Amino acid sequence: MWGHTTPADSQTNKPLLVATKGTFTMVFMLDITEQNVSLVHQNHVCGQHAVSITGLDVNANVAVTCSTDGCVQKAVISQNDTGLQIDVELLEPPKPSQIRQCGVSISTGRTYAAVATELCRVAKSADRQTKIFIKPLRSEAEAEAHILSNDGHLCTKLDSLEFFRQITVANYTLPKGLEDLAGDQFWKTPELQNCAYKLKLRRYLLKMKIASVQFTISQRTRGRMHEVSPELQVLLDSTIDDIVCTENQLVLLHIKKALQAWKTVEEAQPQNADHPNVCSLLLMSDVVGMSDLKEENTETKTVVGEILEKYSSHGSTEGQRETCVLCSENIPFSSVNQSSCSKGHQWKRCCLSLQLCQLRQTRKCQHCDAISLQPDEKQDTGWMLRILNNKCLYCDGSLVS
Numbered sequence: 586m587w588g589h590t591t592p593a594d595s596q597t598n599k600p601l602l603v604a605t606k607g608t609f610t611m612v613f614m615l616d617i618t619e620q621n622v623s624l625v626h627q628n629h630v631c632g633q634h635a636v637s638i639t640g641l642d643v644n645a646n647v648a649v650t651c652s653t654d655g656c657v658q659k660a661v662i663s664q665n666d667t668g669l670q671i672d673v674e675l676l677e678p679p680k681p682s683q684i685r686q687c688g689v690s691i692s693t694g695r696t697y698a699a700v701a702t703e704l705c706r707v708a709k710s711a712d713r714q715t716k717i718f719i720k721p722l723r724s725e726a727e728a729e730a731h732i733l734s735n736d737g738h739l740c741t742k743l744d745s746l747e748f749f750r751q752i753t754v755a756n757y758t759l760p761k762g763l764e765d766l767a768g769d770q771f772w773k774t775p776e777l778q779n780c781a782y783k784l785k786l787r788r789y790l791l792k793m794k795i796a797s798v799q800f801t802i803s804q805r806t807r808g809r810m811h812e813v814s815p816e817l818q819v820l821l822d823s824t825i826d827d828i829v830c831t832e833n834q835l836v837l838l839h840i841k842k843a844l845q846a847w848k849t850v851e852e853a854q855p856q857n858a859d860h861p862n863v864c865s866l867l868l869m870s871d872v873v874g875m876s877d878l879k880e881e882n883t884e885t886k887t888v889v890g891e892i893l894e895k896y897s898s899h900g901s902t903e904g905q906r907e908t909c910v911l912c913s914e915n916i917p918f919s920s921v922n923q924s925s926c927s928k929g930h931q932w933k934r935c936c937l938s939l940q941l942c943q944l945r946q947t948r949k950c951q952h953c954d955a956i957s958l959q960p961d962e963k964q965d966t967g968w969m970l971r972i973l974n975n976k977c978l979y980c981d982g983s984l985v986s
Contacts, residue, residue, distance in 0.1 A: 599625060601662060603643045608634040610641075610650055612662050612669050626668040632658045633675045640689040642698070647722065649698045651689045655680030657700055659722060676720050687715070692744035694731060696723045721748070729760045732786065738981030739785045740952045746789060753793045767791055772830075781838050785979055788831045795824050829920075835978060836921045837876055839937070840869045843972050844888045853967025858896040862969040864906055865938040866892050871903045871918060872939070910943045936978040938969065952982035959986060 602613040611629040615622055633656055640651040646662040657677035663670045676698070677686075688701040697719050704714045723731065728745045753759060759767065766783065767790040777783045798821050847854055847866065855862045870889040907916045907924075914926040924941060925931035932941040936955040946959035960973040977984055 601643075601646070603641070603648050603662075605638040605641050605650060607637050608632075608652070610638070610648060610658075610660055610671070612648075612671060614664075614669060626664070628669040628671055630660065630671045630673055632660065632673040633678075634658060635679065639685075639687060640701075642689050642691045644691040644693070644695050647691060647695045649676070649689050649691055649722070651677075651686035651700055653685045653687075655686050655702070657686060657689065657698070657720060659698070676722075691722070694742045694744040696721065696728055696731070696744040696748055698722055723748070725760065729762050733762055733766070735780070735782045738976070739782065739789065740977070740980045740982040743952060746793075750793050750796070753797045759790065759793075763790055767794065778834060779838065781835065784831055784835045784838070785981070788828060788835070788979060791824055791828045791831065795821065795828070798824065832921055832979070833876075836872065836936075836939070839978055840872055840939075841885050843869060844873070844885060844892070846971055847892070847968050848888050850967060850971075853971065855896075855966050855968070858898040858900075860966070861964065862938075862966050863896050863899055864901075865940050865969065865972075867896060867899060867901065867906050868918060868939040871906070872921070874903065907941050916941060935973075937972050937975055946986065948984040948986050950977040950980065950982045950984055953977060953980045955979050955982075955984075957984045 599614050599616055602615055604611050604613070608631050609629050610632065612627065613624055614626040616625050632650075634650065634652045635656065636652050636654045638650045638652050642649055648660045648662065649657065650660070651657045655677065656675070656679045659674045659676050661672045661674070663672070677700070685703050686700055687703050690699045692698070700718050700720060702716050702718055704716070723745065725748075728748045731745045732742055732749075749759060749763065758764070765771070766777070766787050771777055771787060798817060802817055802821075844866075855866070857863075870892050873885060873889050904917050905915050906918065908914065909916055909926040909928070909930050909932075911930050912926060912928050914928055914930075916924050916926045916932070918924060921934060921936075921939065923931055923933045932943055933956050934940065935942055935947070935958045936950075937957050940958060942956055942958060945961070948957045948959055949955070950957075955977045957977070958973055960970050962970070965973065976982060
């Protein structure tokens with residue numbers, strides 16, 4: 586008897602309990618309160634399993650089961666007017682008796698299932714071989730729709746992105762919906778430019794294209810970069826420039842929210858111009874000043890004016906806010922990702938505060954190469970703590986020490 590509880594159903598806000606017994610998959614919708622647990626709906630299905638189920642994993646409304654004869658089955662759970670509905674799809678038919686399935690796991694975004702298969706051709710268990718096989722749970726159209734949907738965080742859809750990365754690396758082509766998002770027409774659509782999720786997705790797709798171009802270059806030149814064709818070099822350079830533009834727009838959206846937070850919570854503001862957090866406010870103000878904000882963003886410009894007036898005694902000027910801790914040389918603001926002093930000392934920037942990560946402890950994103958300052962309860966103001974307690978700016982992943 587296997588059991589697995591899934592998160593609450595999005596329509597009813599009631600959790601689902603999925604269990605197996607023999608060849609049957611059973612689903613129960615529960616109503617859980619502080620005083621009682623009651624059954625709302627239930628259903629079961631046998632599907633294609635001829636022998637007892639030995640593996641079960643559930644992610645949201647998708648359950649994948651496997652049995653000792655090698656059969657792998659996907660069940661999609663939905664709710665209709667009469668109760669729970671279970672739609673079954675056979676992923677893998679039964680295999681010869683020497684092969685058995687002994688476990689299954691679903692990826693975070695429900696795009697793949699990993700199935701552990703054991704070869705039982707020998708009697709001694711020590712000589713048996715276990716292999717992991719990956720089975721797609723979504724079609725190409727379903728994976729594309731999953732990626733383009735604004736629901737959820739980008740880091741939870743990395744399995745769907747991997748689905749297309751394998752295609753892109755081979756021939757650097759994407760489905761039309763994703764290609765449009767990564768193409769030049771993106772900047773002609775204001776609603777896309779102001780959608781943080783679409784910007785994050787666009788950045789990821791462009792990085793996939795770069796990986797594809799670099800793979801093509803390595804295949805053609807065998808590492809001799811001086812033999813790269815002009816066409817590929819132009820494509821590589823233009824894609825890198827497009828990534829920089831996308832990251833700058835993402836940072837600008839983040840800054841607008843951060844400055845509004847400074848405005849609304851006065852008690853959380855740094856009160857003295859020499860407070861370490863003031864540097865972050867001034868850097869953000871500089872970025873807004875360098876950007877081409879439209880008329881509707883006059884509110885942000887007003888906040889920038891208030892910040893520059895309040896902290897006018899900081900003693901630094903635009904583009905000259907930070908110094909190198911190794912040589913005391915000025916570090917001009919040259920990029921939202923990293924900057925260096927005149928002597929070549931290079932430092933990464935915090936993706937949330939824009940400050941250089943020099944002496945303070947840092948955190949790294951679990952999914953991408955972003956870096957962030959570690960929040961300091963003793964030193965940071967309430968405003969800075971609010972900023973640093975966000976997820977990764979580029980993929981919504983968790984930042985860990």
